[in-house]
Amino acid sequence: MNRFNPDMTGEPAVELNAVSLRYDTADEVLSDVNIRLRPGSFTFLTGASGAGKSSLLKLIYLAHAPTRGEVRLFGQSTGMLKRRQLSALRRRIGVVFQDFRLLEHLTSFENVALPLRVLGQKPEQYRDEVADLLRWVGLGERMHALPQSLSGGEQQRLSIARALINKPNLLVADEPTGNVDPEMGKRIFRLFVELNRRLNTTVIIATHDLGLIREFEAPVLRLQHGLIVQDVEHQPA
Numbered sequence: 001m002n003r004f005n006p007d008m009t010g011e012p013a014v015e016l017n018a019v020s021l022r023y024d025t026a027d028e029v030l031s032d033v034n035i036r037l038r039p040g041s042f043t044f045l046t047g048a049s050g051a052g053k054s055s056l057l058k059l060i061y062l063a064h065a066p067t068r069g070e071v072r073l074f075g076q077s078t079g080m081l082k083r084r085q086l087s088a089l090r091r092r093i094g095v096v097f098q099d100f101r102l103l104e105h106l107t108s109f110e111n112v113a114l115p116l117r118v119l120g121q122k123p124e125q126y127r128d129e130v131a132d133l134l135r136w137v138g139l140g141e142r143m144h145a146l147p148q149s150l151s152g153g154e155q156q157r158l159s160i161a162r163a164l165i166n167k168p169n170l171l172v173a174d175e176p177t178g179n180v181d182p183e184m185g186k187r188i189f190r191l192f193v194e195l196n197r198r199l200n201t202t203v204i205i206a207t208h209d210l211g212l213i214r215e216f217e218a219p220v221l222r223l224q225h226g227l228i229v230q231d232v233e234h235q236p237a
């Protein structure tokens with residue numbers, strides 16, 4: 001993989017300032033959250049079920065707007081942006097979901113190529129790139145398989161390739177190892193680490209898996225009832 005789109009602004013890749021989120025009229029799901037992720041950093045987000053991890057990630061990948069506070073991405077405030085500007089920012093973010101969200105009628109190759117086709121690229125422009133990425137995630141032999149014929153770990157690696165084909169500056173993964181066995185979980189985390197080290201992609205991963213967090217020794221943000229109770233700046237040495 002080549003290095004691409006390096007983030008040269010020097011601003012945090014992600015910055016949440018006094019962010020709160022409330023769905024309809026219920027209590028706040030996130031309260032006064034302040035986060036800064038450096039470009040090229042690798043961070044875990046953890047917390048009990050219902051603590052607000054997915055909600056926080058949705059704010060980061062611009063699926064929701066906060067009720068209060070400011071979300072800044074790559075130095076840009078996101079609150080007042082027009083639809084087209086938001087789409088451009090979203091293209092700089094790759095998202096990996098626990099339940100993969102692959103298109104079942106498309107092959108592995110076609111699933112990964114789709115974001116480029118949507119951008120108007122022709123097969124001859126993306127063929128080699130898609131094949132390289134599929135080989136990188138270990139699916140070189142499964143390029144023409146449909147998702148239903150892949151194992152859970154293979155489907156997750158396919159969804160990682162799809163999230164990366166647009167060369168995002170930021171990768172957001174929501175419980176990416178929730179549906180795979182521990183060995184595959186490690187293999188998937190190694191892909192994220194390699195991505196982060198080789199391409200300097202900023203990575204944030206929500207996970208319950210304390211074993212993997214310990215093994216990979218990255219900074220941890222911990223959410224409890226919508227509050228950050230442990231953050232990157234306050235790690236024990």
Ligand SMILES: Nc1ncnc2c1ncn2[C@@H]1O[C@H](COP(=O)(O)OP(=O)(O)OP(=O)(O)O)[C@@H](O)[C@H]1O
Pocket residue numbers: 023024029047048049050051052053054055056
């Ligand atoms: N679209 C929504 N509408 C209303 N409430 C929601 C919505 N999404 C999440 N919630 C509520 O917000 C709270 C936090 O949910 P969230 O999914 O962010 O937590 P989580 O830490 O990711 O949990 P899990 O680990 O179980 O996925 C929960 O009480 C949940 O019921």
